[in-house]
Amino acid sequence: MQKDLYIFSSGTIKRKENTIYFEPKEGEKKYFPIENISAIHLFGEVDINTKALNFFAQNNIIIHVYNYYGYYSGSYIPREKNVSGELLVKQVEHYLNKEERMYLAYSFVEGALFHMQRNLREYENTEEFIFKIKQELEKAGTCNDINELMGCEGRARDAYYDAFNVILKGKFLFEKREKRPPKNPINALISFGNSLTYSAVLSEIYKTQLNPTISYLHEPRERRFSLSLDISEIFKPLITDTIIFKLINNNMLKDEDFDQDVNYCYLSESGRKKFIKEFETKMDTTIKHRKLGRNVSYRFLIRLECYKLIKHLLKDEIYKPLKAWW
């Protein structure tokens, strides 16, 4: 089975015949057969030459790069082989047509808010937050433009994060969501988890004919792969947040899992490793798909979301966001 490869240490990646090896600054070389790799995540300071890059391109392997703090900073994406001119035209058409765009943007918000409520329902004393999210979802359905919609989404998210202090046990307290730089452990976890979710979504988009730069909820000019941001909305509560609840409520995190100061808080290498372990477990978890009658992994659910979007764009079947039923 193909797996994502995470490299934390510093060193060099090289190609040798049909394998790739990583040579750390200190320690032994490690070999990885190319056919077992689906994507590579680089956290350490890694040197890589064009011979290796060409080899990755040939095998359609995407490389995600994270900065010193563990945040997504960019990807090396091999030249697209799966292109469909027709689909690209349709993607753009749906962006330019205001109604079409609003429909898709709303759908992503709907999926996100559905999963936020679903998470909160697992815990006691969250009714007031669920109620607020529900209200925002109703308002979202009547919005006339993207800004209004973004406003509803933002307020729903604030209510959702407010509920974190009810859900989370132990010594971690969550004040307010801060992105750059995160100031407390929960923010650090959210940012890190969302980075991983974003790159996983991008990896799946890349396996389809969708163009990752054309999006509906987020502005295409906002960031390069904004379609990945759109689809991530649906999966962030489902993946990132449930991992955070587990890590914290089961006391799996220690002080040394964070690098902290009064002005910032980031996951340390040990913290990232713990998170990634849970992340990979989650992505490999399967559920029986009620329409397909087959077991599908969380990772594949992301691909299915892409398929549904393609079907919508081709006017085959109207897009409805995933609403976890299990």
Place this chain on the structure above:
Amino acid sequence: MELSQELRITGVKINYLYVCERKLWLFDRGVCMEHTSDKVLLGKLIDEFSYPKEEKRRILIDDLICIDILDEEEIREIKYSDSLEEPNRMQILYYLYYLKKLGIYKKGILNYPKQRKREIVELTPEKEREVEDAIKRVEEVIKRETPPPVEKKKYCRKCAYFEFCFVSE
């Protein structure tokens, strides 16, 4: 000899017409699933390793038809599975028809190495009309604005498009 415009289609499309019109439409629009399917990969491998000695392999004519093996008297197509015989037969008939238009007359052979089976296919006047009819039908399917709806077939579950076709919500 100038070939008419209606012949500007690939053999794969003739094949897909008989497998599933929806698959044909999606494939024509560049929405392909083949690269994600293990079965397709297996087919390619069998194809590569089955007849290592033949020399004239993978002949591409006019960028349209790709013939696995071209011999003095015959052309050969190698197929992984004989479960879809009709599409395979029509694909090779289309090649024979195409070659005939170019003034080349051959017989066709379908090889199923895994099943150790071969079938000889010849272009009769009747078959020729069938091919012409198929070409028209391919054009009609491709012209559609939207993909033909899903029609459940017994081999859908094995199709590379299965998840694509059957996912909803």
